[in-house]
Amino acid sequence: QSVLTQPPSASGTPGQRVTISCSGSSSNIGSYTVNWYQHLPGTAPKLLIYSNNQRPSGVPDRFSGSKSGTSASLAISGLQSEDEADYYCAAWDDSLDNWVFGGGAKLTVL
Amino acid sequence: EVKLVESGGGLVKPGGSLRLSCAASGFTFSSYNMNWVRQPPGKGLEWVSSINTPSDYIYYADSLKGRFTISRDNAKDSLYLQMNSLRVEDTAVYYCVRGGVGAQRIDVFDIWGQGTMLTVSS
Numbered sequence: 001q002s003v004l005t006q007p008p009s010a011s012g013t014p015g016q017r018v019t020i021s022c023s024g025s026s027s028n029i030g031s032y033t034v035n036w037y038q039h040l041p042g043t044a045p046k047l048l049i050y051s052n053n054q055r056p057s058g059v060p061d062r063f064s065g066s067k068s069g070t071s072a073s074l075a076i077s078g079l080q081s082e083d084e085a086d087y088y089c090a091a092w093d094d095s096l097d098n099w100v101f102g103g104g105a106k107l108t109v110l
Numbered sequence: 111e112v113k114l115v116e117s118g119g120g121l122v123k124p125g126g127s128l129r130l131s132c133a134a135s136g137f138t139f140s141s142y143n144m145n146w147v148r149q150p151p152g153k154g155l156e157w158v159s160s161i162n163t164p165s166d167y168i169y170y171a172d173s174l175k176g177r178f179t180i181s182r183d184n185a186k187d188s189l190y191l192q193m194n195s196l197r198v199e200d201t202a203v204y205y206c207v208r209g210g211v212g213a214q215r216i217d218v219f220d221i222w223g224q225g226t227m228l229t230v231s232s
Binding site for chain 2: 002032033035037039043044045046047050051056086088090092094096097098099100101102103104
């Protein structure tokens with residue numbers, strides 16, 4: 001059972017907007033920034049969003065992040081087939097003195 | 111090119127030991143916190159351990175304390191993970207991951223290696 005809770009799956013058709021949620025607590029998301037990672041099977045995970053809503057260089061602006069209280073969200077607009085991947089949220093947890101990941105959400109582009 | 115290359119994975123019997131290595135290149139290794147993250151087959155990402163630049167702040171996932179030891183050699187641009195008393199549930203792809211230059215709790219895992227597979231089985 002992951003400390004950060006994500007839906008196991010999400011789906012959308014090309015061009016649609018999809019959101020993936022990440023729910024935590026006051027000891028993690030409520031106190032620290034959230035980062036998001038994209039992972040395609042067989043490849044290295046990739047940093048997608050950092051500090052709640054910042055995009056690294058090279059990440060399309062179709063990807064956006066937000067945070068409110070103890071929850072965070074990743075939004076993907078203009079969905080494309082190459083967006084099919086697993087998406088993970090992560091944050092530091094003060095009570096554990098650990099980094100914690102969400103369980104991952106598998107995005108399917110229908 | 112910024113790069114992390116893991117090595118040392120393989121097949122180990124339960125109770126055995128193994129040391130993973132990670133060779134860094136293309137950046138000033140001694141300036142960055144470093145981490146290990148793993149992914150068991152069919153499961154999600156799991157953070158394993160973090161070490162800061164002078165190796166005086168080290169953190170481990172609670173489930174691993176006492177069995178795994180993270181270390182680094184800044185002169186050799188290398189990160190290590192010594193794993194003892196290995197269990198079947200330690201079977202996973204282990205990724206070497208670059209953190210940030212400040213406090214580890216605000217790290218951003220921005221560079222990931224391709225991973226090395228550890229299989230623990232009798």
